[in-house]
Amino acid sequence: MSKRYEVLIIGAGISGAALAYELARYTDIKSIGVVEKYEDIATLNSSGTSNSQTIHVGDIETNYTLEKAAVTKRTAKMVEKYCLKYGYQNDIIYSHQKMALGVGDKEVEFLLHRFEEFSKLFPYLEVWDKAKLKEY
Numbered sequence: 785m786s787k788r789y790e791v792l793i794i795g796a797g798i799s800g801a802a803l804a805y806e807l808a809r810y811t812d813i814k815s816i817g818v819v820e821k822y823e824d825i826a827t828l829n830s831s832g833t834s835n836s837q838t839i840h841v842g843d844i845e846t847n848y849t850l851e852k853a854a855v856t857k858r859t860a861k862m863v864e865k866y867c868l869k870y871g872y873q874n875d876i877i878y879s880h881q882k883m884a885l886g887v888g889d890k891e892v893e894f895l896l897h898r899f900e901e902f903s904k905l906f907p908y909l910e911v912w913d914k915a916k917l918k919e920y
Contacts, residue, residue, distance in 0.1 A: 787817070789816060790815045790816065791807060791813055791817070791917065791920070793816065793819070793920075794819050795821075796825035796826065797825075797828055801818075801825045802885065807917070813918065839863055840860065841853075841860045841906075842905075842906075843857070843882065843902065846884055846894075846898065850902060850905065853905060864877060896911065
């Protein structure tokens, strides 16, 4: 394949599909490619059992206060440690990238403020601007 893209999104899960939509609708990017290993988009999240099995950690749940996120993180960590202790990774728990995307000045300002507030509790959080998104 010799096609060149301004942005190439790896994974057409709910985050990848949403990112493709948002970039296509709200940016001037002309060429977006999406690579997906399954036959359809968002197959994991489209399963009736998937959302109820999600462990909410508190990091990207943008409706959580810092206090609620701290409690949620502790509880999620207990579940994670149990699963790792008994070898359930890739059987019960799975590692997935997560994203919160702000569109418009008000949402971007909210997420930047939230990043500053939550980054000590979740040191792996990153802020990506339009240039960083375009780079990937």
